Amino acid sequence: MDTFVENNDFTGKTVIPFCTSSSSGLGDSGTLLAELAGTGDWQDGERFRSGASESDVQDWVESLGLAQ
Numbered sequence: 001m002d003t004f005v006e007n008n009d010f011t012g013k014t015v016i017p018f019c020t021s022s023s024s025g026l027g028d029s030g031t032l033l034a035e036l037a038g039t040g041d042w043q044d045g046e047r048f049r050s051g052a053s054e055s056d057v058q059d060w061v062e063s064l065g066l067a068q
Contacts, residue, residue, distance in 0.1 A: 005033050010040025016064065017045035020052060 015037070017030045025047045034042035046060055 001033065002036055005036045008037070010037045010042075012040075014041045014043060014066070016043045018048065018057075018060075019045070020048045020050050022050040 015034070017026065017033060019026065019029075026045050030042060030045045034040070048056060048060075
């Protein structure tokens, strides 16, 4: 992830990190990636349990209220 973020321009982009994990949360990952990127509007992310359903993720995406 670090290399991807460092090598791409996120200017004008909204970035909302997410992951799956059976135990640990996002921690400082979003903040650290935002610092590496240096550009973009990095928002708070979400950690889903490892068994999250497609509808769990879809509900979260819809709750963000992002225009398409």
